[in-house]
Amino acid sequence: MDKMTVRDVDWAGKTALVRVDFNVPMKDGVITDDTRIRAALPTIEYLSGQGAKVVLMSHLGRPKGERNEKYSLRPVAEHLSNLLQGKTVTFADDCIGEQAEAKAASLQSSDVLLLENLRFYAQEEKNDPAFAKALSQLGDVYVNDAFGTAHRAHASTAGVADYLPAVAGFLMEKEIGIMGEALANPRKPFVAIIGGAKVSDKIGVIENLLPKVDSLLIGGGMANTFLAAKGYQMADSLVETDAIEVAKALLESAKKQGADLLLPTDLVFAERFAADARHEVTDLNSLPSSGMALDIGPNTVKKYADVIANAKTVIWNGPMGVFEMPAFAAGTLAVAEAMAKVDGVTIVGGGDSVAAIEQAGLAEKMTHVSTGGGASLEFLEGKALPGVVALKSAK
Ligand SMILES: Nc1ncnc2c1ncn2[C@@H]1O[C@H](COP(=O)(O)OP(=O)(O)O)[C@@H](O)[C@H]1O
Numbered sequence: 185m186d187k188m189t190v191r192d193v194d195w196a197g198k199t200a201l202v203r204v205d206f207n208v209p210m211k212d213g214v215i216t217d218d219t220r221i222r223a224a225l226p227t228i229e230y231l232s233g234q235g236a237k238v239v240l241m242s243h244l245g246r247p248k249g250e251r252n253e254k255y256s257l258r259p260v261a262e263h264l265s266n267l268l269q270g271k272t273v274t275f276a277d278d279c280i281g282e283q284a285e286a287k288a289a290s291l292q293s294s295d296v297l298l299l300e301n302l303r304f305y306a307q308e309e310k311n312d313p314a315f316a317k318a319l320s321q322l323g324d325v326y327v328n329d330a331f332g333t334a335h336r337a338h339a340s341t342a343g344v345a346d347y348l349p350a351v352a353g354f355l356m357e358k359e360i361g362i363m364g365e366a367l368a369n370p371r372k373p374f375v376a377i378i379g380g381a382k383v384s385d386k387i388g389v390i391e392n393l394l395p396k397v398d399s400l401l402i403g404g405g406m407a408n409t410f411l412a413a414k415g416y417q418m419a420d421s422l423v424e425t426d427a428i429e430v431a432k433a434l435l436e437s438a439k440k441q442g443a444d445l446l447l448p449t450d451l452v453f454a455e456r457f458a459a460d461a462r463h464e465v466t467d468l469n470s471l472p473s474s475g476m477a478l479d480i481g482p483n484t485v486k487k488y489a490d491v492i493a494n495a496k497t498v499i500w501n502g503p504m505g506v507f508e509m510p511a512f513a514a515g516t517l518a519v520a521e522a523m524a525k526v527d528g529v530t531i532v533g534g535g536d537s538v539a540a541i542e543q544a545g546l547a548e549k550m551t552h553v554s555t556g557g558g559a560s561l562e563f564l565e566g567k568a569l570p571g572v573v574a575l576k577s578a579k
């Protein structure tokens with residue numbers, strides 16, 4: 185990565201103002217998945233270990249610019265304290281203003297403070313310069329470790345870098361480094377697996393990956409639109425009629441570029457969209473006239489698993505079927521298992537594929553499981569992420 189990182193700063197006597205992504209799922213004030221908090225620990229521990237005073241800031245949910253206790257980060261301070269072996273994490277009820285400034289000023293070397301939800305202010309998402317400046321009063325150096333929010337040009341992810349020297353944290357460095365290297369310099373064969381609900385969400389990713397990959401495996405709801413583009417009658421399956429022309433163009437473009445774009449050859453067809461729906465495996469040449477495709481079929485699984493087995497770099501975004509329903513999870517789980525066996529670089533990006541890999545208990549087997557859904561998608565589309573652009577370039 186050509187950006188400065190926390191390693192490039194002498195932290196003695198300095199306050200680090202650190203943007204983290206603590207946007208974690210919560211139920212009744214209890215954190216149900218702390219992956220994103222754990223992912224930020226290396227940066228927090230490093231800064232504290234270097235003697236910096238550490239001021240953490242994050243958003244939680246989408247409170248729409250108003251204070252709302254449901255979205256308070258207070259429970260996260262306690263959870264973080266436990267993850268830091270009982271180290272005190274103080275909490276400021278506000279992310280700017282007198283109280284926040286007083287709490288930041290009273291920090292001793294190595295202390296950690298967490299600020300209240302940035303999105304209690306509408307100015308955060310508007311990237312308001314006065315709000316960014318108010319945040320900047322709380323530190324000497326700005327650290328962005330919030331990869332999951334790096335695709336947002338907000339005051340805490342971009343604007344604040346106008347007022348303080350801005351460097352990357354370790355999580356940011358790792359995410360950008362691993363995914364960037366895979367895109368720029370992949371070990372071959374390079375295979376991308378793209379699934380999920382809609383082609384329209386993934387056009388940018390497919391266009392960016394086609395010239396780079398040896399094989400592109402398509403599954404999930406979006407495969408239906410590709411199959412419809414090839415003339416198959418998909419009955420009641422999720423087909424985006426508006427995107428059929430785009431799917432045709434992508435198929436044509438793959439052919440021209442010599443990329444091996446694979447579509448399912450068999451599907452699991454269900455009578456209706458329900459966990460207990462009657463279902464059967466069907467070949468493309470005997471598609472039923474009613475019902476819907478909710479998973480890739482076993483022949484497709486076998487073919488995709490063979491391609492994955494030979495790969496040296498694999499990137500996966502989007503489930504192969506409606507994996508939330510066990511009857512239609514086989515394709516997604518098989519891809520996860522095939523990736524777990526790869527002798528090479530394996531990267532999973534995107535909210536639902538990450539959920540699937542965790543459901544399968546295979547996250548540990550991957551080279552990298554991204555902490556960003558939207559952010560990893562935009563990165564794989566080849567877009568510049570505002571939260572990264574704002575950081576100081578390495579000399
Ligand atoms: N054949 C299908 N028909 C309808 N929905 C599907 C199908 N295959 C997958 N899905 C749904 O797509 C959703 C995930 O899509 P998406 O949000 O694009 O993925 P991601 O979050 O990984 O980027 C899941 O909720 C899944 O149930």
Ligand SMILES: O=C(OP(=O)(O)O)[C@H](O)COP(=O)(O)O
Nearest residue numbers: 205207332333535556557558559
């Ligand atoms: O959870 C997040 O995004 P993701 O669900 O796309 O991974 C980030 O914290 C960004 O949140 P936002 O999409 O409300 O800006």
